[in-house]
Amino acid sequence: MSAKKESLGKTVGIVVAVCLVCSIVVSGAAVGLRSLQQTNAALDKKTNILTAAGLYETGMSNKQIESTYANRVEQRYVDLESGQFTDMPEANYDMYKAAKQPDYSSPVTDSNVGFQRRPDVASVWMVRDDAGDVSRIILPVHGSGLWDLMYGFLAIDNDGQTIRELIYYQQKETPGLGGEVQNPAWQDKWDGKKLYENGEVAIRVKKNANPNNPHSIDALSGATLTSNGVENTIRYWTGEQGFGEFLKQQAWRS
Numbered sequence: 001m002s003a004k005k006e007s008l009g010k011t012v013g014i015v016v017a018v019c020l021v022c023s024i025v026v027s028g029a030a031v032g033l034r035s036l037q038q039t040n041a042a043l044d045k046k047t048n049i050l051t052a053a054g055l056y057e058t059g060m061s062n063k064q065i066e067s068t069y070a071n072r073v074e075q076r077y078v079d080l081e082s083g084q085f086t087d088m089p090e091a092n093y094d095m096y097k098a099a100k101q102p103d104y105s106s107p108v109t110d111s112n113v114g115f116q117r118r119p120d121v122a123s124v125w126m127v128r129d130d131a132g133d134v135s136r137i138i139l140p141v142h143g144s145g146l147w148d149l150m151y152g153f154l155a156i157d158n159d160g161q162t163i164r165e166l167i168y169y170q171q172k173e174t175p176g177l178g179g180e181v182q183n184p185a186w187q188d189k190w191d192g193k194k195l196y197e198n199g200e201v202a203i204r205v206k207k208n209a210n211p212n213n214p215h216s217i218d219a220l221s222g223a224t225l226t227s228n229g230v231e232n233t234i235r236y237w238t239g240e241q242g243f244g245e246f247l248k249q250q251a252w253r254s
Helices: 002-053 062-072 178-182 184-190 224-237 244-249
Strands: 073-079 084-086 105-107 117-119 121-128 134-144 149-157 163-170 204-206 216-218
Touching: 002 062, 002 073, 002 121, 002 134, 002 149, 002 163, 062 073, 117 121, 134 224, 149 224, 163 184, 178 184, 178 224, 184 216, 204 224
Parallel strands: 204 216
Antiparallel strands: 073 084, 073 121, 105 117, 121 134, 134 149, 149 163
16 A cells, blocks of 8 residues: 555656746746747838838848838827827836726717727838838727727828728738638728818728728628728728828828
8 A cells, every 4th residue: 555655646646847947937938928029020010011001021031020110100198188299108018018007098978989098109210212201101099890900000091091001910800701801802992092081081991882982991791890990990090080180180291
């Protein structure tokens, strides 16, 4: 009986030791890879911004991406209430984390967008041409889809009115249906569309939209809720609670 107990004790000890070693290895790998993961995430974000800016070319190296971003793109911060540029509220400021903090955010009155608070200060990216003038403004946008929030970048000409790109980089929509928000063919339909009519947000995403209508985009086939979510997202973020005041004042010209 004692021999059996001794054998069982050794087995348990070995199992515990193996589990401990494995946990140490996994934890060490996670810590060691964290820096690489952060670097890759930052590079992916810059790639999406350059795509929205019309500056990304297939096959660009990481070095080219970093160089193009540094030379042509400037990140700034906007007070959404005043529509004016402001300083970064704090070091390593993240507008999405700020939206969860009452001291840095405001309640959302539009129940269609899928979130309850928005940051008081939001990031924008100014894209400059070879002469150093602002050619596009890139706005971060997010809102509800069918399954979850979708995150993207909306690129607008320096007239504050003409859309050039709508790039979604994070979404959980159904492949082949709502997931088509990332289809280049559908993204191309946004190019040249106008945000406003008589000072009001006029964008509509609807089935069988007239392609010649400057405010209409054809909805995704079989994905009504996703299409509605895209419309609600763009209308909110270019409206008075979003970047509407900023676009109206054209603060980037000052």
